[in-house]
Amino acid sequence: MVGFSQILIVPCLINFPSIPLSILLSSVFSFEFHPLDDCEGSKMLTVQDRMLNHTCAGFGRREFLKAGALGLAGFTLPDLLKVKAAGLTQGKPFRNKSVVLLFLQGGPPHIEFFDPKMTAPSEYRSITGEIPTNIPGVTFGSTFPKLAKMTDKLAVVRSYQSRNSSHTYLSVTSGGNSMKAAMGAVCSRILGTNDPTTGIPNNTLILPEAVQDGLKLGSNFETGAIPTLTDPGSLGSTYAAFNPAGGGKAKENMELNVSPERLADRKGLLGELDSIKRNIDADGSLEGADHFGQQAFDLVTKGVGFAFDLSKEDPKTLAKYDTRPHFDARKLQRWGDMRRATNLLGLQMLMARRLCESGCSFVTVSDCGWDYHANNNSPKGMTGIYPMGNQVDHAVSAFVQDLHDRGLSDDVLLLVTGEMGRSPQLNANGGRGHYGDMTSLLVAGGGLNMGQVIGESDNLAAQPATRPYGPENLAATILNFLFGLGPLRLIDGLPSDVLAMSNGTPIRELF
Structure with a gap:
């Protein structure tokens, strides 16, 4: 031998x-x-x-x-x-599945996203108008035409609330667990730090810098808050997210x-x-x-570098994802709150798909610039929503369709959210403030129940009108998808704080 x-x-x-x-x-x-x-x-x-x-x-x-x-x-x-x-x-509950969390940092406006409320007074309704979806009677904000045409592959939760109104991410990405550990770190603790077959890290963070060599973005509040997005908490740095752009304990x-x-x-x-x-x-x-x-x-x-190398991707597939032609990111980056805004989200989502195919269990994709106060730190009238919303529409729809075409829809769960929503009522500059009582949440894939809107908000999109869901339910949804909450309790050697998360309640309509 x-x-x-x-x-x-x-x-x-x-x-x-x-x-x-x-x-x-x-x-x-x-x-x-x-x-x-x-x-x-x-x-x-x-x-x-x-x-x-x-x-x-x-x-x-x-x-x-x-x-x-x-x-x-x-x-x-x-x-x-x-x-x-x-x-x-x-009999251990490892299912060879992956989660991709697209986290829109700054607080994307839930009204302009998937709950436009065009029947509300003008100072509340979506400034972008609305567009019909292929679910009768359901509309999205008009910057999401591609997603509107594929709602059979999506679920939108209109009664989700992060209950967070500041630019800290861990209360959302941890689901409020006692370890103060982001879900990627929790999954890495359960599964191990690397996939046993490919060696790919089981917990990875994809920043824009990971897909464009030499990219140097300006600094603002988001720069300092990024570590809270994937913080391993008391689990320790062993389970921290691998950052191919640099940084973190591994680097x-x-x-x-x-x-x-x-x-x-x-x-x-x-x-x-x-x-x-x-x-x-x-x-x-x-x-x-x-x-x-x-x-x-x-x-x-063979190594794992292949998964991080977008030059190995089929050029036709890369073109389908690519959002760089959509807008000039430099025009947004001149605003203080948008210094980390880029037009690279499509490439980040493509890398996420490649990592999932290579065995990575949890991928966090960071997209910044969503703090739409419409003050001197962001454009008046929230005009950033047009290029940035269109980018999310293009990148997410390309990802969802690609999963479908590759037969991966049941194996990869996509979650799109942020640390909060934005205030229902527009301010004097046409912007919206911090708001934690309503938050955007889009779900795709995972073999879950798609083609539905879960829950409702009130007539001003200010509060849930039906059963509210929060980060703890999102965390339970992730665990239930990856492992099953019942089987999770049978794994030997897990910390009691991890096992306690198996008692959570997932978003029921998805299962």
């Missing part, structure tokens, strides 16, 4: 719980594939640093990782994969050990690794390897 059975991790690099192995490898090391000197008939993949340097163990030319060499405390990568695979067959750990000069050669190293894999595939060196030995090798060579 080919000796792809074990990995040696030098102690100074052990603490990388959130970094996908292939990203770490391809960013730093060179690779050689050769027979083991001390194992007859065996092969070994050696991962080396090109630079002459001393490690904490005193090596001159560092060999940090060897697939086929010594294991860490006798526990090998294929062993780890076997354990995780065994867990899947022991900090990496920067402690990797110099910018070596990171600069990442593309060349990736190319070298691809070449090695092609050569190995060609000469049949892996023939006879057991399933988990093969999987261990693929974790290293």
Whole structure:
């Protein structure tokens, strides 16, 4: 049997719980594939640093990782994969499903989104008017024509309220759990930090910077609040969201050990690794390897970088998602509250789909600039709703249709919301203030009950007129979709605070 059975991790690099192995490898090391000197008939993949340097163990030319060499405390990568695979067959509630949370930071106006209230007085009704949907009698704000035509694939909750009226996100993304941990972190705690087959992080944050190299956005209140979007709370940094744009504990750990000069050669190293894999595939060196030995090798060579690389996407599909031609983001970014507004949401949603296909269980997509006071920090008359609303319409409809076309609608649940709604009554500048009593919530996919509007607001869209739902119900909906609330209680070893979340009540009409 080919000796792809074990990995040696030098102690100074052990603490990388959130970094996908292939990203770490391809960013730093060179690779050689050769027979083991001390194992007859065996092969070994050696991962080396090109630079002459001393490690904490005193090596001159560092060999940090060897697939086929010594294991860490006798526990090998294929062993780890076997354990995780065994867990899947022991009645544990892992369903190979994904959640995408599109979080519209700043507080999108619920009236201009999916509850236009055109029968209300002029100072309340939607400034964009309304557009009919394919559900009789149901209208959306007029900046959402594509979503209006596919409401058979959507559900809108008109009685949802975040009960939050400030620019902090954790009370919403955590569902108010006692750990003060965002749902992505909770899911990562239940599932593990990485998918056992692909190595993809199970909890990922996609900022605009992740889809456009070198993007530098201005700073405002949203910049400082972004960490609360995916905060792992008392679960700890091990379960923090992986941020491919940089930042987070994984990035900090990496920067402690990797110099910018070596990171600069990442593309060349990736190319070298691809070449090695092609050569190995060609000469049949892996023939006879057991399933988990093969999987261990693929974790290293195929890696997870592919999912983050939009250049690998079919150009026709990329064009369907692309929202860059829709507006010039610089015209919005000159406003203080919109410095992080971009026209990149379509590409962010495309990356989210690629991550879901690669096994990521929870993806948070951040889209900023929705604080529509219509003061000196945002345009009067909330005119930002036209380009930004159209972008959401295009990006979300492309995502939903793409899932449908790929047969993934039952396996991926999309949630679109923000930290709050906006005040029903327009202010003197034609804007709306902070408002937590009503909040937009759109749901798509997940094999749930679509083609419906759940609940109603009152005649001014100021309060729920039917049973209200809140973040705690949204959190329970996520858990019920991913695991089932009953089966979740049967998982051994989970903290009591996580298990307590299984007592929550999901949005009933969806199931």
